[in-house]
Each structure stands twice: as C-alpha cells, then as structure tokens.
Amino acid sequence: MRPVTLGGVPRLLIVHHTPSPHTQAMFEAVLSGARDPEIEGVEVVRRPALTVSPVDMLEADGYILGTPANLGYMSGALKHAFDVCYYPCLDSTRGRPYGLYLHGNEGTEGAQRSVESITTGLGWVKSAAPVVVMAKPSKDDLEKCWELGATVAAQLAQ
Template sequence: MSATLLIVHHTPSPHCQEMFEAVVAGATDPEIEGVEVIRRPALTVSPVEMLEADGYLLGTPVNLGYLSGALKHAFDQSYYQLLDSTRGRPFGVYLHGNEGTEGAERALAGITAGLGWVQATKTVVVAGKPTKADVEACWNLGATVAAQLVD
C-alpha cells in the first residue's frame, strides 16, 4: 500500500512555478518508492483529498505579508474536517515573498499546530528569482517530506 503526499499550492508567478516544479521533482524522485504524489491548486483541493493524504507540502506566494487567499481558502474549507483526524501527519512549506514572510509563517504555524501536524523540515523561503541554492532547497523539501512517508 502506498502513502499519499498531497501538494497544495498557489502558483501564480514564474518564480512560484519554478519552486513548485523543484518540490515536485524532489517528491517524485525515483529512489523514493511507495509514495503517490498528488498536486492540487489551493483553490480546487477538496476536504476529502486533504483527509486522505498521509503528508502535505504547502506552497504559496506571500502577499502583503500573509499567505495567499487561495491557500487560506483551502484550510478554511477543510479545517474542521481535518481537526483530530490528521494529527501527527508530516508537512513541509515553501514560500515566495518579496517583502517579509513572517506573517505567512506565523499563520501557517498556527493552522498546522491547531491540526497537530508535524513540520518535517524547515520552511523554504525565497525572495525574488530563485537561485540554484533555492531550487535545491525546494527539491530537498519535496524529497524530505516524501521520504518520511515511506514505511
């Protein structure tokens, strides 16, 4: 039986797209077997998909110092269904923000703490065009969270 890793993302810009692609590449590395990676835009992910996942990768731009409305919407529509049902599940976060990401980081920390999720590795934060090191950090984020789901 394979584990399911759900990538919930809001990817409105080329920089966010580059980060998303690197996260997906890490999560789907052929050396990590037994993990199905599902990608869903934050505005279309369903509460059922959130419930059925074994782990999560969350990606968003930081708008005006806060996470995107799209990612907030994903949690708004599923939070109470997830509460108490998904405790202990690993997650990772990548953020793209040009002016301070502290508000978004605080918001996600509050949401995921309330759900009882466990952060698998540190948040990847990128400002401006992702560097080679930023892209590698995104790849590592995807691979780290996926690897934690392997039996």
C-alpha cells in the same frame, strides 16, 4: 490515524498556489524532489489550493504547502484551502508530516507564521525547515525546494 489509501500506498498531497513564474519554479522543484525515483512507494498528488477538498486532505498521509507571501500573509487561495478543510480534518489528521515553501518580496514572516499557526492547530508535524525565497529563486533555493519535496516523501516511504 493514517488513512487507508488505494493499494495501501502512502499519499503525499502538494497543495499549492502558483501565480508567478517564481512560485511555479519552486513548485516544480518540490514536485521533482517528491517524485525522486529513489523514493519508492509514495503516491504524489498535487492540487491547486483553490480546488483542494477535505477528501483530498483526509486521504493524504502528508502534505507540502506552497504559497506566495501577499502583504505579509499566506495567499488567499491557501487560506481558502484551510478554511474549507480545517474542521473536517481537525481530529483526523493529527500527527501527519508537512513541509512549507513560500515566496515573497518582503514580509514573509507573517505568511510563515500564519501557516504554522494553522498547522499547529491541526496538529501536523513539521518535517523540515520551511523554504523561504525572496525575489527570483536561485539554483540553491531550487535545490532546497527539491530537498523539501524529497524529505517529506521519504518520510512517508519509511
């Protein structure tokens, strides 16, 4: 079941934790792709992971999640967002599309696996391959982030 958004416009929620210049650059590229002028009719909302609420999640039609990989796991901030929203969203958000971008210096596999485990439990559908970046994001990495944002937004616009 899709939520009824204000004006009937699909809503894309970007939940992010951006503690470093690298994750900030990735976030900005994702946001730019999601807001591409060629993608019409999608409202893009962004929320820091520590402030996202169940209402934010329930009112969205799709999601992009952004996190650093900390010691092989998603950030505590993104984990907090899932802890707060998991049960209120469990039966109401199944089938919604999502994308993931993450940054790490090593051990990103555990972070990716942890996010995918939770989104699988929620019944969300992966819209695109995750964008995983090590060290400073290259131009190619940022283009992949842009494409991730545009892909999830375009899917909602259809």
